[in-house]
Amino acid sequence: MGQIEANANRYTFVWKKVVNKNEAKMFLKIESCLEEINLTYLKDFKVTKETLLNDLKATLSYLELSNHQIELSNQ
Numbered sequence: 001m002g003q004i005e006a007n008a009n010r011y012t013f014v015w016k017k018v019v020n021k022n023e024a025k026m027f028l029k030i031e032s033c034l035e036e037i038n039l040t041y042l043k044d045f046k047v048t049k050e051t052l053l054n055d056l057k058a059t060l061s062y063l064e065l066s067n068h069q070i071e072l073s074n075q
Contacts, residue, residue: 034059
């Protein structure tokens, strides 16, 4: 959790450390999920912090297409 600092009789929330810590944890979770997707679908999706959104969009597009193809084959 963040901390509160007194500054000229005002309290301010010190959030930078909290945000950075949570961002790092979330990135590790994303990497873990991609590893599982790669093993399941025999793919090689990668993610970097610089291209995170585009990497996730590409993975999601693949999963949606794959899911749609599975649904069509089950009809």
